[in-house]
Amino acid sequence: MSLTEKTGPGPEVRSAGSTGLTPRLRLVLVVLLVAQFMLAVDFSILNVALPQVGRSLGIALDDLQWVATAFALCAAGFTLLFGRLADLFGRRRMFLAGLAVLGLASLAGGLSTSPAMLITARVFQGLATAAVTPAGLSLLTTSFPEGPARDRALGLNGALMSAGFTTGAVLGGVLTDLLSWRWAFFINVPIALGVLLVAPSVIKESRPSSRPRPDAAGAVSVTLGLLALVFGFTQAGRDGWGSALTLGPLAAGLALLVVFHAVERRQQAPLMPVAVLHRPTVAWGNATGLLAFLTETSLVFLLTLYLQKVLGFSPLAAGLSFGVLGLGTVVGGSFAPRIIGRVGTRATLIGGGLLQAASTFALLGLTTSTGGSLALLLVTTFTGGVGNMLVIVGFMITATSGLPDHEQGLATGLATMTQQIGITLGTPVMSAIATGSMASAAAPDVLHGITTAVTANAALVLTGVAIALLFLRKPRPAATPAP
Template identity: 65%
Template sequence: MTTLERPAVGGRERLALGVLLTANFTLAVDFSLLNVALPAIGADVGFSLGNLQWISTSFALCAAGFTLLFGRVADLFGRRRLFLAGILLLGLSSLAGGLADTPWVLLVARVAQGLATAAVTPAALSLMTTSFPEGPVRDRVLGLNGALMAAGFTTGAVLGGVLADLLSWRWAFFINVAVAVAVLAVGPAVLAESRPERRTGLDLPGAVTVTAALLALVYGLTQAGERSWGSPHAYGALLAGAVLLAAFWQIEKRVAQPLVPVRVLRRRTVRWGNLAGMLAFATETSLVFLLTLYLQEVLGYSPLAAGLSFAVLGAGTVLGGILGPKAIAAFGGRNALVGGFLVQAAATLPLVFLGDRPWWIAVLLVATFTGGVANLVVIVGFMVTATSGLPDDEQGLATGLATMSQQVGITMGIPVMSAIATARIHALGDQAAHTVLSGVSTAVAVNTAVCVAAAVLLAVFLRRPGGTGATRPLPA
């Protein structure tokens, strides 16, 4: 915690921050921890190959679908209360998952883990943003959080392979139990409650509509990845999600106490900041997926060796989390976002030309390290931008929106890039090393283009009238 300014942060605040960062890091690890171990889990618990994807999908549906609702609940009923309740649910559900010996028990545990993630993540973020005022200290706190969360995704991929090979996939659940016990032992003593003096009502029609919309969208994205974009399960769910979002917008314009006030959604910092976050997570997580295919199908790496290859990316994300606040202070939030996306694009571009020679791993390591640094600068900029300029009683909403953007980005990136790579592979004929390489290269080129497009959009739309961008919040 040496990056925090000593006069502004006391010992209790540092301990509270440590509790919140530990919880968020653990939840980030959970997103990728089980992926490598899915075949072993299916064999032990009794999942058929066709149903194996529900171990991941059930978690992703709840983690993304309920996060906006829980973010607002944290504003209304207490962020500390929701955070600790979510951690308790995480511990209990992880214990049930680690002990599961039938598919339905494991799926119930994964649903509960997703709900715990949807509750804990926005509550923890809003506790951070309300505990530290806007400025360099909050930027550094969000930088640490972004670095640890991004490192957590990489750590999960590596740790999942290690646990599956050396111990058992069940330890992927039991680790959460130990973390939950530690957080519940320390958290109540160091976390201060944060909620408004006057409690307003919860917009139930808006809450039901937006939750159903997010569930439909995430389900459609996961089905597109599992089946195809032409599957009725995919486009039907995506269409339903779009209709429900339109209905949600109409509800929010009419109710007296909306779940998401329209004036908040009209703020440029909220709109464009969250778009930046969604694209940052979509591009980087999908790139890891594409490079995993390359390492295993083209270079012949084992799953564990492929996972370990991303340790360099993890180091880059940690460095990016440290540099992010400094970039925002030096160049302004908008310029940090634009520059981060451009550097990420420049780092991703060489990966378009990957070949089947073993020495290409050196290019991959340098590119992923550089891209990881840049991606975390964007993520820190996104968190700062999307939560700035809003009062404390709306920080749960702001962090709920930010968490939703993160979750949807993670869910969206892989199906989109997988569809691009698969289409190219099928166009070339049967799956083989050279066709996989071509498919990966095509998708990586699209990934690079998305980064450039994001930079252009943010440069044009996220700015002061007549200005060049700012460190502190932009006007609505």
Template identity: 55%
Template sequence: MTEDLDRATVTAAPADALPAGSPRMTPRQRLILAVLLGAQFMIAVDFSILTVSLPVIGNELGFALGGLQWITTAFALASAGFMLLFSRIGDRIGRRRIFLGGMALLILGSLVGGIAPNPAVLIVGRVAQGLATAAVMPAALALLTTSYPEGPLRNRALGSNGALLSLGFAAGALLGGVLTDALSWRWNFFVNVPVGIAILICAPLVIAPSRAEQAKRLDLPGAVTVTLGLLALIYGLTGAQTHGWESAQTLVALAAAVVLLVGFIFIELRVPDPLAPLRVLTRKTVKWGNLAGLVTLSMQSGLAFLLTLYMQEVLGLSVFSTGLAFAVVGLGVFCGGLLAPKVVAHFGPRGTLLLGLGVQAIATGALALAGDRIGVGMTIVLIGSAIGGFGHVWAVVSYTITATSALPDSEQGLATALTSMTQQIGFTVGIPVLSAIAAAKIGTPAPAERAHAILDGVTFGILIDAALCVLGALLIGFFLRPKDLAASRA
């Protein structure tokens, strides 16, 4: 096969492979799902696998205390900043091509990070991993949505995808801690290599090549503007956690992001072949679906930070015990993902979105009752987090379905890039926002009052988290009406 297969052939392939009226996946579709979900799970793990290893890496390689955050920031900048650009390149050169190229870059970046002798080389490896993420995530999701006809099969695939993404993010810290304790922090990088090679070998055998019907000229002004704008946005958000929201560095970066992203919109209104056609961006399903995704993902990542602070600083748990607790959250997410297609089939994408945000809000709010007694506190944390995991993954799956449904294959690259970018920004924004809220409540207590003050700050942050989930559900319920989804299918 060649990459010059026209779009009509590729679009017809799933329908031809699946007998009419049958809800079962063919063996080929199962293989496609396994390959794409394997790649997505790797990417999700990479978000958090280095979290508990940062102090060890800093001590061994000689990172300055202020430079340690660049291990995380470099990855976030590259992945979110270039995602929209790479997705549109994939639409033009073939999504399978950019998927395979991204996987190859991920393997290379992981090798560089694993053998890094100094901070500079490790940061180069993390940037390569981030760029690979920007290429792989939207391409994998677009290949997934175009490999299954819209309906139960696609919903089942997206349910598995959402479950593994959330599970990978939750399990990354635990896996990183185990590898660091048992072997070395370098295996947090090396673990990607054999899995990546296996995906590189299998993907060309099961995934058909695809290409846009016409390779249009790339919107270079739009590409440069949106990439710089996203880089400034992520830099400002990640910097806020280190320097504070009122620092000049944070304010300048966020102001630059606003200017550049507004400029991007004006450019897209004027160019003949825009990078991101506004007819897609202004669809209610795309707009409100991604807003719901931003709420659920940012509040879940922020909650993980608050619970880490609570378990270690208030209850006195070790890093490893904290990681084990998050494994329970991951179990809830995984089980919720398995049920997600049935929930979507019963309630529809909009109803599942509202249900998911509602369950996440209630379960999160219940965590405010944890207190400072380890037995009661951990019981509430484990049960509440597991139940919240169900709601969270239902919201993730339904926002992905909502934001990518009823679009032609030629626009799936943009739609899936937006959902992937929402994931990146959501993972990034939740921690600085909720940490700032908690820090403002904690203040500067005396040493004897530190644990009590932290408990108050975490409790306040948890209540704000739950309130924002409720607000998100109310906005979706009011502005995204059932008729909007019906109209988008027409």
């Protein structure tokens, strides 16, 4: 799909060249990355605080999952729809509107006095995330020229998405223990306000000069399909994999996605043109990215469960334990561009995936004893974070490079959806596997459920390695722009 942008990279970008950025572009980069980092933090900041939330508002243990699920359903289900609306009506407009909703919803969440008020706030936080994330990433690609500048910006974006999830786990524990779980919501308010004050003056509007007819059938089918899938995976953790409330939504979700694919093949202005998926770098690059985001972010949930339910750690201690994972993501993100420059994206994807898989399999050595288990957890989460970040940066570059200009926006939108769905589906999937393997809430049974899920997690990482090994090839020389 070819769209003529109302505003694209102007003289300022071109004068900056491929190796340097003007001061305004650096500010644009900072503003967009701060917003994306905040959204990533939101995915995990309440994980370690959920028990305190339940006690404070009188939410039963079985119903606590809805605090996370209400957010996840909306964040994943509406990403493609809002991304398309941003393309049609203005990406900056959608970005700013989403941030305003996020700030208000976060304020309401922190002031919640009932379960209904809290769940409603989480719904609007999820909707805001679905609006801001694709709009922000599209603004990122339209603000920077294709080449090293855009690769660097996309790499930083992917790194901060992963690091933000880890930071959320750490920050959630610190805020809950030192202040209150309510500050996991309140912290968003000044950040959102700050971005809203700065962004309008530094980010230019970006939208097509003509508006094609909205793809209503595609929007409805993909949104309902993603909602059904997330709901089905969530119900699996509560009612088991054989439950009608699990199998029904999962089957409906898959059927609706098949309908979506059929609809898109016939639309003149499709929500997601399927032809671009015929490109191996796009199709298989997004597959590896989906598994990378799904596995490492859900591992944070599993290890939070382990630290609190098996070892008896406080939220503060559990949160701080993930500091080494955050350090690993920083190290991996820092070295990824250099490694990719030397060995290429495919080798980086394979090597990073193998490192992450080995680190995840090592977690099968965790026991109910604190001593050796804590040391093992700290070492393996660090090395796993390094490996995962190598994969994520490699994915962002692979899935958005080697394409003609008119397909860049679509490739970026797909990468956005991939990271959103990966982060969103990871916790429900691993929660379903873990809880389905637990005979009781006793520490040994909880540990058994966690190790079962860790095994599945590592197997998914190896699946990503196999995809990169078998289906991703070195780009053809013709695909490289002439100097």
